[in-house]
Amino acid sequence: VFPSVSKLNPADAVASPEAPRTFAMGDADGSMGRMVLHAIASGVAELPPDQMPALARLINAEISASLDRTSGLQKFQSDPQVSQDLDAVAEALIVQPRRNDGAQSGKPVCVFLGDILSDRFTNNQEAMAKFIYKLSGIDNPQVPGQRIDTGVRFIAGNHDTFPLLDNEGGSIPKDV
Numbered sequence: 001v002f003p004s005v006s007k008l009n010p011a012d013a014v015a016s017p018e019a020p021r022t023f024a025m026g027d028a029d030g031s032m033g034r035m036v037l038h039a040i041a042s043g044v045a046e047l048p049p050d051q052m053p054a055l056a057r058l059i060n061a062e063i064s065a066s067l068d069r070t071s072g073l074q075k076f077q078s079d080p081q082v083s084q085d086l087d088a089v090a091e092a093l094i095v096q097p098r099r100n101d102g103a104q105s106g107k108p109v110c111v112f113l114g115d116i117l118s119d120r121f122t123n124n125q126e127a128m129a130k131f132i133y134k135l136s137g138i139d140n141p142q143v144p145g146q147r148i149d150t151g152v153r154f155i156a157g158n159h160d161t162f163p164l165l166d167n168e169g170g171s172i173p174k175d176v
Contacts, residue, residue: 026113027157030122032086032131033058035112036093039135042110044096044150051092054085061085062121077123086127095134098151109150110135114157 023042028035036055039045047055065076076082098109116132132154137147 022108022111024111024113027115028112029115029120030128031062031120032089032128033062033121035116035131036089038112039093039095039110039152044110044152045135046094046096047089048092048094051089054088054092058082058085058089065121073120076121079123083124083127086124090127090131090134093131093134095138095150097138097148107151108153110152111155112153113155116154116157 023038025035025038033055036045036047037059040047061076061079061082065072068075116128122128135150135152136154137150140146140148
């Protein structure tokens with residue numbers, strides 16, 4: 001399932017550009033790195049080239065954390081470099097408004113299904129919140145307070161609970 005236009009999939013490579021195209025990703029586990037790749041592949045977002053090293057470090061840190069079954073996730077979750085990279089990527093991400101042309105008009109372009117905010121790869125929830133806010137809509141410069149749809153949809157999962165839970169399953173106080 002490919003969008004009609006993205007840097008990874010130019011329009012001339014798409015068999016039927018008139019058909020609706022939706023990228024869907026399930027169980028993100030708080031992985032902003034994988035979510036950024038998904039948003040870029042769907043054509044919704046792009047990351048400036050100078051921020052690609054930060055994204056590469058995030059992906060590598062996730063792989064390392066997954067391979068180290070004893071303490072990899074705890075190291076990932078508390079790593080200050082990962083937190084800095086998450087901030088940098090969230091800040092630099094450029095999100096495009098939804099294109100309302102052809103069969104895609106009014107349909108989601110990019111869907112994130114569950115476990116978006118937290119679980120294994122949660123390190124910096126402020127950066128994740130900024131990332132999700134950007135993907136959710138673009139501030140309309142001509143109408144203050146109005147947001148322009150990007151075509152991105154988020155569907156909460158079992159780890160996206162309120163109140164938020166810490167990594168041990170305890171509630172995080174609401175004032176945090």
